[in-house]
Amino acid sequence: MSFPWAREYQPANGLTKFLDEKLPLPRLVYNAVGAGYPVPRNLSYFWNFGVLAGFFLMVQIVTGVVLAMHYAANAQVAFFQVEHIMRDVNWGWLMRYAHMNGAHFFFIVVYFHIFRGLFYSSYKAPREMIWLLGVVIFLLMMATAFLGYVLPWGQMSFWGAKVITGLFGAIPLVGEPLQVWLVGGYAPDNAALNRFFSLHFLLPFVILGVVILHVWALHIPGSSNPTGVEVKKESDTLPFHPYYTAKDGFGLGVALILYLSLVFFVPNILGHADNYIEANPLATPAHILPEWYFFPFYAILRAFTVDFILSAKLWGVLAMFSSILVWFFLPWLDKSPVRSGHYRPLFRKFFWFGLIPCMVVLFICGGAPAEEPYVMLSQIATAYYFLHFLVFLPLISSIEKPEPLPYSITEAVLGTDDDAKLPASDAVKA
Incomplete structure (x- = not known):
């Protein structure tokens, strides 16, 4: 988003000036999430969930990389390798619980983010591409989460993989050969586990790439806001930093309290007890659940x-x-x-x-x-x-007959806007 009143980046010392000339990363950060990025002044806490989603994505990547160092994608040892991580690896229990519950919180904040977008019609022009990239991110999240659910190789892992991969068998003519090709056999085993582990490790970085495109697309038209009225002037906006970094920081603090309470006190409450039983192809659970x-x-x-x-x-x-x-x-x-x-x-x-x-x-x-x-x-x-x-x-x-919209974001916040009293030609100039 480009406004004439946006603050220009000014290097503070010789080092930042050198970086700005050779590799302008400080300028990029300043324009992306700093005072150089004006945003509507009326954003509510519902606009915090995008930042929270980005935070939990990074939690998943960091903890996932650590867990991958100790995991073995082999159907004979995968279940016991997870137990080894929990019992023998230093802080392994924390990494696994943080990763497992991080996935739950990632989906919680993304669901809030989606339904906020649906209520405030964030998919409307000129923000269609932001919405479309967001849907792509959600599809990639679902694929990644399913692949990760299989890796502990418990009863729910195995039978969940059996059911979901079996869906491809419903496709006429090519269904069964496609299912065998995806799984690497007639039932999930070593081949499937290796493939799922490789893809589960790779896809979060693909998600990160699409998130960067998502944020880039956001900065072209700028953020939406609860009124749906577009920014008209400087008084409609505030610099992202420090106003919204503080607001997002508060939201992140609340989310971390809830997240860490889950990790440290009830880490298995959102999981399924059957997944702590080793996978057995000969014993079908009474109720298979994702x-x-x-x-x-x-x-x-x-x-x-x-x-x-x-x-x-x-x-x-x-x-x-x-x-x-x-x-x-x-x-x-x-x-x-x-x-x-x-x-x-x-x-x-x-x-x-x-x-x-x-x-x-x-x-x-x-x-x-x-x-x-x-x-x-x-x-x-x-x-x-x-x-x-x-x-x-x-x-x-x-x-439907919509209700009257405020003249501007300023009017929606303060209850009045002097420009609304001017003749139309003067108001446009203002």
Whole structure:
């Protein structure tokens, strides 16, 4: 984002001047997250979750690299190697619990980040590319998390891998050969574990690369804000540092308190007890479950129980992937000229009393046994989920009457804006 009132970087001493001439990293940081980056003055704490997501990504990379030094991707020893890390490696228990619970917190903050974007329509022009890259990041996160879930080689690891890789078998004609090619055999074993470990180690760095593109795309139009009104003048903005570095620092402190409480006091509360049993291909668990952050998509997968033209299994696979792919089309499905849900009364009702309860039901049904009434509830919630994005959202954007928007961000914050009283021609100049 380029504004005439943005502060220019001035090297403070000879060293920074030398760096600025030869390798301008200080200038890059200053313009990216310093006083040289003006942001809307009305950002709430919902805008903290992007920074928190970046922090937990770095936690995952650092702890993952340490764990990889002691892990062995071999089906005969992987389970015991994890126990070796926990019991014999110095601070190994801390690295594993930090990594395991870091994944949970990473998804928690990303889900908040996504739903904030959905409510404030952060996918609308001119920020479509920011949203599209964010969806790519989420897909990469899901792939990375699934691969990591397999590595401890417990009962849930093995059978989770068996179920998810088995989904490729639903593809007509090429399904079974594709499944064998991906797994390296007819069931998950050494070949699959080696492949999953390699990809699990690589993908976080791919995510980091896409995150850099995501932030780069953000700096072109600038940050959105709770009103959805674009920045018009200097009084609408504040320098990112020190105002929002302090605000993000407070949010990070709260998140760290919760995260470290989980790591040190209840590190296994979000995991599954069966994953502390060594993988046994001859003993199927009573209830095969993915991690909790996959529950909504797992519920959508299981919602299809009747063969119709295609098999129910294939319909479930298509619906599961489509439930995320539909997000790519939101910038064009939602045609309302108003961004913020605060000024869209009909959209607000469908969001809080339609989409949010629908997601809660899918979360519950995804973690419940595949029996009634959960199957029926997941079918209803799945139907509503797709109706919301493909039917209701375009319809709402064409018929709803938005509430009056503030003239500027300054007016939204202070309740008045002197420029709003000027003639239109003078206000534009101001």
